[in-house]
Amino acid sequence: MNKAFLLIVLSAVTLCIAEEAVAQKSSAFRIARLKYDGGGDWYNDPLEEPTLLDFVKSHTDIDVDPNYYYVDIMSDDIFTYPFLFITGHGNIRFTDEQASRLRQYLENGGFLYADDDYGMDAAFRREIKKVFPERALVELPYSYGLYDCVFDFSNGPPKIQDWEDGKPPKAYGIFIGDRLAVYYTTECNPSDGWDPPEVHGDPEAKRLEALEFGTNIVYWALTH
Numbered sequence: 001m002n003k004a005f006l007l008i009v010l011s012a013v014t015l016c017i018a019e020e021a022v023a024q025k026s027s028a029f030r031i032a033r034l035k036y037d038g039g040g041d042w043y044n045d046p047l048e049e050p051t052l053l054d055f056v057k058s059h060t061d062i063d064v065d066p067n068y069y070y071v072d073i074m075s076d077d078i079f080t081y082p083f084l085f086i087t088g089h090g091n092i093r094f095t096d097e098q099a100s101r102l103r104q105y106l107e108n109g110g111f112l113y114a115d116d117d118y119g120m121d122a123a124f125r126r127e128i129k130k131v132f133p134e135r136a137l138v139e140l141p142y143s144y145g146l147y148d149c150v151f152d153f154s155n156g157p158p159k160i161q162d163w164e165d166g167k168p169p170k171a172y173g174i175f176i177g178d179r180l181a182v183y184y185t186t187e188c189n190p191s192d193g194w195d196p197p198e199v200h201g202d203p204e205a206k207r208l209e210a211l212e213f214g215t216n217i218v219y220w221a222l223t224h
Helices: 003-026 048-059 076-080 096-107 121-131 190-194 204-223
Strands: 031-035 069-072 083-088 111-116 170-176 179-186
Touching: 031 048, 048 083, 048 190, 048 204, 069 076, 076 096, 083 204, 096 111, 096 121, 096 179, 111 121, 111 204, 121 179, 179 204, 190 204
Parallel strands: 031 069, 031 083, 083 111, 111 179
Antiparallel strands: 170 179
């Protein structure tokens, strides 16, 4: 066989293999941190998502990409992520255009998990009302399927951080039809427990609870 032709064939095969590898990687489940305006620390604790996804990978059959990604609401990239995560301690502010964009994402099958890191509750409730003025955040009963789809949380969300306030964990949702499109936890901060142990010093039992609970959220979002 002509050497030049052989090199062309080998190059084409190599390119096809590389493209297939990229396609397989891009099909893996990813979480994107939602960047927002208003001054709140949307960027805090960037190790949370990778740590959770490593746990998901080792305890389920879900193919994951355990890297940290963030996305701006107005970027077209938002539609490449099936799962958005928003957290922080402070203010959130959506413009009307941003609220409309987030609504479009959610109405087209996207999922948003919001976790109050103690301090964003009032702002999140105000801004999500801009996204869905006609829909309310409704408290989910502990019998809801998310709470036992992989690990058993029949007593509701685990309280990972309490800051000595003594308030019980709360979890709310916004539904589009029968589909949970927005899930919101407050007074418990599960995502804090997704960090490696040296970040917050959470007891290992609490971290395990948080990671198992996060796995339930991911599994429910992907299967419903």
